[in-house]
Amino acid sequence: xxxxxxxxxxxxxxxxKSWLTTALCRYYARQGLKVVPYKAQNMSNNAxxxxxxxxxxxxxxxxxxxxxxxxxxxxxxxxxxxKDTQSQVVLMGQVNAELSKIDWRGRSAHVWPVLARALDExxxxxxxxxxxxxxxPAEINLKxxxxxxxxxxxxxxxxxxxxTDIDRGGAFAHLYGTxxxxxxxxxxxxxxxxxxxxxxxxKLLAPGPQMLQDLTGVPTxxxxxxxxQHGLPEEDGVFDDRTRxxxxxxxxxxxxxxxxISNLDEFQPLKNxxxxxxxxxxxxxxxxGLSRHDWIILPGSKATSSDxxxxxxxxxxxxxxxxxxxxxxxxxICGGLQMLGAALMDPHGIEPMDEGKAAGLGLLGVVTVFxxxxxxxxxxxxxxxxxxxxxxxxxxQVAGYxxxxxxxxxxxxxxxxxxxxxxxxLAWQNAQGNVLGVxxxxxxEDPAVLHALFGAAAPTLGSVFDGxxxxxxxxFEPGVLQSLIA
Numbered sequence: 001x002x003x004x005x006x007x008x009x010x011x012x013x014x015x016x017k018s019w020l021t022t023a024l025c026r027y028y029a030r031q032g033l034k035v036v037p038y039k040a041q042n043m044s045n046n047a048x049x050x051x052x053x054x055x056x057x058x059x060x061x062x063x064x065x066x067x068x069x070x071x072x073x074x075x076x077x078x079x080x081x082x083k084d085t086q087s088q089v090v091l092m093g094q095v096n097a098e099l100s101k102i103d104w105r106g107r108s109a110h111v112w113p114v115l116a117r118a119l120d121e122x123x124x125x126x127x128x129x130x131x132x133x134x135x136x137p138a139e140i141n142l143k144x145x146x147x148x149x150x151x152x153x154x155x156x157x158x159x160x161x162x163x164t165d166i167d168r169g170g171a172f173a174h175l176y177g178t179x180x181x182x183x184x185x186x187x188x189x190x191x192x193x194x195x196x197x198x199x200x201x202x203k204l205l206a207p208g209p210q211m212l213q214d215l216t217g218v219p220t221x222x223x224x225x226x227x228x229q230h231g232l233p234e235e236d237g238v239f240d241d242r243t244r245x246x247x248x249x250x251x252x253x254x255x256x257x258x259x260x261i262s263n264l265d266e267f268q269p270l271k272n273x274x275x276x277x278x279x280x281x282x283x284x285x286x287x288x289g290l291s292r293h294d295w296i297i298l299p300g301s302k303a304t305s306s307d308x309x310x311x312x313x314x315x316x317x318x319x320x321x322x323x324x325x326x327x328x329x330x331x332x333i334c335g336g337l338q339m340l341g342a343a344l345m346d347p348h349g350i351e352p353m354d355e356g357k358a359a360g361l362g363l364l365g366v367v368t369v370f371x372x373x374x375x376x377x378x379x380x381x382x383x384x385x386x387x388x389x390x391x392x393x394x395x396x397q398v399a400g401y402x403x404x405x406x407x408x409x410x411x412x413x414x415x416x417x418x419x420x421x422x423x424x425x426l427a428w429q430n431a432q433g434n435v436l437g438v439x440x441x442x443x444x445e446d447p448a449v450l451h452a453l454f455g456a457a458a459p460t461l462g463s464v465f466d467g468x469x470x471x472x473x474x475x476f477e478p479g480v481l482q483s484l485i486a
Contacts, residue, residue, distance in 0.1 A: 001123035004485040011174035016196035023468035025066035033127040041077040045262035046243035049401040053093020053233040064139030065465040073118035108145040123186040138181040168198040192221030231464035233265030250275035252294040258307035262300040269458035284319040298336025330391040337437030339364040365418035368406040387434025400440030
């Protein structure tokens with residue numbers, strides 16, 4: 001192994017590991033170094049299509065920040081939750097049905113050689129590997145089967161940063177407790193503590209950092225102020241519930257936040273469009289104030305039939321139907337498209353449905369059949385003539401990606417006017433023109449789509465990554481970032 005490894009650990013989920021890893025990828029890449037990200041195991045329904053299959057979205061963005069081509073070795077194991085006690089296992093980019101059946105405690109021995117080999121190869125081919133941990137490294141009930149935190153750190157001889165969310169409170173206790181529960185050899189890996197999401201005057205923290213260093217020997221190397229709008233999508237299904245817009249609100253876009261929502265990171269650009277207010281809807285009350293000029297989006301889902309059942313249980317189906325009946329814009333993406341159809345059929349038991357079938361919302365005259373083979377691919381296509389609130393998309397060339405089991409087709413016996421508005425069975429629109437369903441993820445990341453729909457452009461990913469690198473360069477103690485790879 002020739003590369004230097006820098007690893008970001010967290011005291012909790014949501015502490016800031018993903019965005020700090022992304023920032024470090026761009027920082028080191030700007031030094032002229034060959035950099036790649038790595039996360040042994042990611043649990044997320046936010047996934048991207050890359051060479052070899054699919055990986056977690058966080059590692060996809062980290063690779064772009066590092067100026068590297070995203071590939072499956074950067075996230076060799078991806079767990080996509082389908083329910084509280086079950087996940088689809090994706091190993092080296094491909095669904096592994098056998099591993100999906102193994103108890104998660106017994107899975108580690110099977111996958112560790114693959115994860116280690118991927119890391120070793122990346123270490124041999126690059127100057128710096130920036131590694132992201134998962135959850136907390138101090139989960140003592142999971143330690144014997146660890147394949148993502150300290151086992152990785154020791155394998156790569158990584159210089160580790162331990163980050164905590166000080167906005168939650170108890171930051172010093174979180175840092176000390178996490179450090180204290182590590183073995184002595186593991187403690188030596190921790191090179192610095194990072195206080196993230198701090199509000200106020202950093203001078204008020206004293207003498208906490210020094211007291212913590214006296215206890216552990218580990219310095220606090222950065223205090224990062226709260227930064228809400230850094231532009232990077234949230235990771236692991238944690239979304240920013242605060243609604244905001246730039247300037248006067250002209251359009252509210254309500255995204256239905258069902259329990260197994262997937263690929264929600266694709267909506268990040270909408271947060272930066274002037275006049276657009278993005279909100280997450282979990283009840284009919286969240287949709288009550290919408291006008292016919294506002295949108296409802298049914299996003300992707302890792303468990304379409306279960307999320308459709310949840311949507312009905314909340315009464316959101318009636319709210320969506322009422323908005324559509326009033327002429328309001330409704331957009332379904334992937335699993336959301338499938339829900340908008342007349343029916344879902346599951347002859348292979350991919351989804352939990354009574355007798356292998358379920359009724360859709362009936363807003364599009366299409367039927368989806370779930371197949372064992374999973375579609376995972378990039379796609380470019382052009383919209384045909386579209387009407388209604390989606391007329392601006394007429395003849396727009398778009399690029400995106402597909403990740404789905406279901407295959408959808410129009411029903412010839414349904415005379416409701418549903419028609420295809422994109423080739424290759426990728427998109428349909430109703431006769432009135434206000435309901436649109438598409439299989440392509442990533443539409444709002446396409447500048448042509450944003451310009452067509454809003455006449456606006458969101459910040460480029462390059463500018464977002466540079467902003468992250470500038471931020472940590474400004475707030476880390478001088479020399480620390482370079483010392484991690486010395």
